[in-house]
Structure formats: structure tokens, C-alpha cells
Amino acid sequence: MYFGLSEEQESIQDFVKKFLADNSTVDEIRKIANGEGEELEKNIIEGILSLGINTLLIPEKHNGLGAGLLHAVAVAQALGSGVGPIPFVGSYVMAPIAINLGGNEEQKNNYLPKIANNEIRFGVGMTEFVGAREDAGIEFSKNKLNGRALFVLDAEKSDFIILSNKSGNIFIINAKEKGVKINKLTTVDKTRSFHEILLENVNAEILALTEENNEIAKKVVDAGRIILAADTVGASEAMVEKAVTYSKERKQFNRTIGSFQAVKHMCAEMAADLEPCYSLVWQAAHSFDTEEVSSSRLLACQSKSHTSEVGKMISKKATEVHGGMGFTDLLGLHYWFKRIGLNRQILGAPEIVREEAAELQGFNQ
């Protein structure tokens, strides 16, 4: 019996962390966030991809590593802790899982090796499947898609886009096709991209096995939620570390502020609530990899919701520990605050996923 990340999983996590620490400091993040670092961003993404994070969830026979979601969780924690400006949850988790579970052999052969070889990248739009805002929604008829998708993940510079309708049918479109209009959304989190996609008579293929029911779409969303939870755990960990480090350096009243109980207790509260979150997210990923949906989906929902609540508390308290500096752009702590804030809302805010979790358990009749 062993509960935790394997040596291999810890090692890829360390590689990603180290790469970000060396190549993507707050100064670089700020440049990218301010739209002044296109070349820089490209180099960071290429560097991370050279570690093979695009191959994790692709089966070996399609040139991938054939690893499980727990591997991706290890990476997501590292990306969150360094607020890595990297497309991951959509491009390299949800997309390969959707194609692998939902595609026929031809579709799998067509797309999966190309993702593994870094020839193509996917954006993923499943927000409407979870809950549509405004008039968002897509219609499929005669192999054409029409409509509007909001908060599409990782669509920046993507080649293809996976989109789901309300019924959980999953489609693939070519992002470059005429009739596809991609508008960047300005969110608080500038470390990742979110887009509105407008479709007018766009050729689309449906992932063959998603025609019948929405089970595959749900499973793809489960994976996305667990990865976002892991990203929040990583970002929260970094915020606690930064708060503790700062509190040991900053002096007021001739003492380091970390010697005041008011500050110590805030740090202890953050650490105490964060520790079980690692365990919960790891168990959710392990359950996703090995168990029936009936038991794994509850853990996926609760991971998303619980880490969002803990992350919200930590992002507030850690900022407070930094005092006025925490509020400045100078320190850049807000990149973590905003990343956690965005993870909370995307693919189901806490109240939404808790209601789903209640339904799973037959609570609300």
C-alpha cells in the first residue's frame, strides 16, 4: 500500500517546477500578462513541452506515455505553483481524454499521435455542457456547427477545437476554417487564455462514441475538474510558502512579523486546510484512473469544490500576510490570487459542482 505520488511523478513535477523557476519568473509572467512577451511565451511553452507533458495521457500505441491522470495532477500542481503560462488542462488533458474515449479508431489514429508529436494543439470548449451563460450554445446539423461557445480553454494558437453541446455530444472543428471567429476574453488571469468562439456553418466531425450519450463528456469534465483542483493546490502551496518566507523577512516593531501569533496563526490555518487537499486530489485522480465512475465522480466534484474553497481562503490570507506589498503589482502575488480565482469558476463553480455531487448521491429528488 502506498498513497502518494510515485518517484516518477514527483520527478516530472520537479522538472516542471525547476523549469518554471528558471525561465518563468514573475518578471517574465508580467511581460506575458502585459502582452509584451509573445516570443518569451512561445519559448516557455516549447520548453515545457520538451519535458513531454503533451504525451502523458496519450496511449503508448499512439506514441504517448500512456500514463494516468495522477501523472497529469503532478504536473498541474507544478504549473499552478509557478503560475505557468502554459496550455495544459484543455490541450493536453481534456482533449486527449475526449479523443481517446470518444473517438473511433480512425479519429484516434488521426489526432492522438499528432498531439503526442507536438504537431497539433487543441482548444477545448465544454463550458455549456456544465452550465451555459448568456445565449451560449452550439447546434449540430448536417455535419455543420452553428452557435457560440464561451470560456473555451487553451484556444490561443490552437489548430483544432473540441466543443461539446448541451447534450454532451463532442465535436472537433478546425480552428483555421472560415466561419470560425475566435475572440480573446479579457479575464483577471493573464497566465492562461480563454476565448469566445463564434461558429457559422463550420464543418465539424462528431467523436463517434459520443453520439449515444453524455457519459464520455462527463468523464472529460471530471478530468478537467481534477486538474483544475490540482492547479489550485499548487498555486495555494506557493502562496503559503511566499507568505511564510515574507513573514520571516519583514520587520515591524523590531521583530519579524512572523513572530506575531496573529500572523503565525493565519499561516498555520492555511497549511492545515491545504494538507488534506493534496490527499483528496490524489485520491480523486487515482480513482479516476482505476475505479468505476460511480465512485470516482463524487471525488472529482468534491475535489473541485473543496480545493476552490480552501484556495479562496488561502489566496486572501496569504495576500494579507504580505500587507500592502501583497496588494501591489510589484510583488506579483496577484497572479496566484487570480489563477486560483479563475480555477474556482471554470468547469463549474463550487455551488454548481456540489449540486451535481448531491444529484449523484440521489440527495435531491
Add this chain to the structure above:
Amino acid sequence: MNLEFGSEYDEFTKEVEDFCKEYSGATITTNDKKFEMHDALSGNASKKSGKSVGRSEWQKLLIEKGYFARSIPKEYGGYGGEPDIIKSRIIAGAFAKYKVPNAMGGQGIDMLVPTLLEWGTEEQKKQYIESTLHGETIWCQGYSEPNAGSDLASLQTKGELIDGNWVINGQKIWTSTAQYSQMMFCLVRTEPEASKHAGISFILIPMDTPGIEIRPLVDMTLKAGFNEVFFDDVTVPEENIVGKRGEGWSVANSVLGHERGSLANPNVTLNRLNSLINLMKEETIDGRRLIDVASYRDRLLQVQGKVLAAQAHSLRLLSAKINPGQNVKLGGMIQKLVGTELRHELEGLAIDIMGELGTLYEDDPNVRGGGSWQFTYMYFLGLIIGGGTNQIQKNIISERGLGMPREPKVQVEV
């Protein structure tokens, strides 16, 4: 990640489960009121549907099977097995699953026995351990004093060695079960010249010794049964000391950590969550099930998230015990803080969703769950304070876990 215990444990699991099926829902009969609280807190005997067994008989049966006192040597009355964390986990899991009453706990079994195994003389081990395991010798703990709470090491109860006897004077407080106990293990200042921590000894005191007075200290639950214990020239033999003179602080601390971890057992928390879910399906407001009220349901799901996190976390801590080298640095330190706060929140939620009904208590004919929701809600506020207050826990987490500096010592003005 591998959550299987391995096929070598299959046979053992089956054996334990067979036993548990036989005693599922069993009731422990006792003439003593003193076990009621223990049973309520450990989730025992909520539904009385199974066999009925006497307390001492039950203890002996569990020891004989190796389901209790498993790694305590046979010569001291234990089962004499090799320590095996996985087997302990299988036993605990099966007992919870089949609602089999746990072995009796209490401060003698949970704290004194491990202390004696580590520090006691051969005579002390022979004299006390077996009868404690059988539930025949009940112990109380004499640590806290009115002026030594969070700052326990400042305790002032005095012990002087006079003619081969310890003569003890002073006062202890928060002494659970003192009125039923045959013995007390007590921290006493025996070296007044030594520094605060180095002046304390760990002494065993028979409770029928002349000069001991016990006064009940009623707590907010009106049930839990704390006491104040006064010592007036209480005289016990010199050999009743455990460890050497002045070693008492180390002797006591070797098992304090164990107490902190055991205050909020995640298995019991999960059982309470399931009881809460059932309660929300049974109780109604305006004819609607409480679980169908969206705001109540959302609060339930929030608590469930925390309970699932705690369950997963206990697996991670178990893993760290089995796999030396696995780093859970902070993971263990947070258990008392997080576990007690979570139980308090869970029990409080049950009261909230019942509204007016939630305020019923004791023997009211309409009370739900035998009054256990209010009792446990209040009792866990006591546990948030006791066993090292949760503020002290936060000091420990921040200082030892996060490496933050201690509060500077205040200069005492004369």
C-alpha cells in the same frame, strides 16, 4: 499510488470480517454509568440490534482474537503480535463498517499503557498493564492545574520524598473519570530547584489513598464528568515513580502526541456524516425533506468535501507509517486542529438543519439521536480547547511545521 493491502492480507481481512458480522450491532452491557460517554463518542451502540456482551468479557475476547492490545506482549496481558499497521487498519475499518463496539479506551489504555511499556519497570508493567487492558483498573490523568493549562510545564503540585514515600500536596483539574478510577498517573513537581521542565516527575497514585478529595466539575454538556482533585499530604511509595526524578515531562510527552491524533477519529467522523445524511432524509419542514432544501443541502455537501479530504488524508498518513521515508511533515501535525474543528462543524450542522428541534436535549421525548447532536457539538468544543488548545496547535504547526519564529519572551517587570 496503490491502495491495495496485498493478497497476503486477504485471509486476515476475511477472518476479521467474519468476526465482525457475528457481533454486528452488539451491545456492551455494564452496570457502570461511566461507559456511556465513551460509547456515545466512539459511535458505539447507537442501534441496539445485535448480541449482548459483558464489558470485561468483551475486552478479553478481543485480546484473545488479537483485535485489541494486538502488539502488547503476552506476559503483560496483550495478544503478543508483531506490530502491523495494515492489520490494525483492517481491524478498525471492519469494526466501523459492521458497527461492532470498539474495545474500551480511556486514558489508562490509550496513554498509560504505552507509557509504561516505554518507561515502566518490570514490576510496574506486570502490576498494571493486564488489569488495565481488561477494564478492571480504570485510570485518570492528573496533568492540568488551575494555573497550568496551555502552559502545562508550570504546574505546581508538589511532591517531597520523605522516608521512602512521596508526599503530595496540590490540586489538579479537568480530571475525567476521577470518580470511577482506581488509579491516577500524575505530574508532580519534585525538583523545585531545577528548571521548569526538568523539575517534574511522573507518579502513580492509588485513588483510595487518604488525603485525596474529588469534587465534580460540571461542564457545559452537563454530562461529560470532569473533576477537580485535591491532594493533602497524599503519601505513596517511592517506587510509584515512572522514569527517574525530573524525567516526568519526557515521560508524559512520549504519549501526548498519540492523544492529539486520536481525538477525532476519521472513521467515526464518516459514520456521523452518514447519520447526518439519514437525518436529513427523515426530518421535514413544511412536509419537505430537509435534504430537499437547497441551502441545507449545500452545507451538507461542503462538510462532505471536508470529510472526504480527511478520509483521503488519513490514508496518506497511514501510507507514511508503512513506507518510511515518505514525507508528510506537516500532514500529521494538523490532525487535532482540523479533525476537532470538522467534527464540531458537522454536529453543529445537524442542529442547524433541525432548527427548533435541534435545541431539544437530554431526556426530552422528542429529542433526536438521544441528544447526541447537541452533546457532541458541545463536547467537541471542549476538545477544541482540551488536549492542547487549537491556538496552541497553530503555534506548533507554524513553529515546528513552517519554521516560523517563536514569540519573544516577555520581560517580567517586578
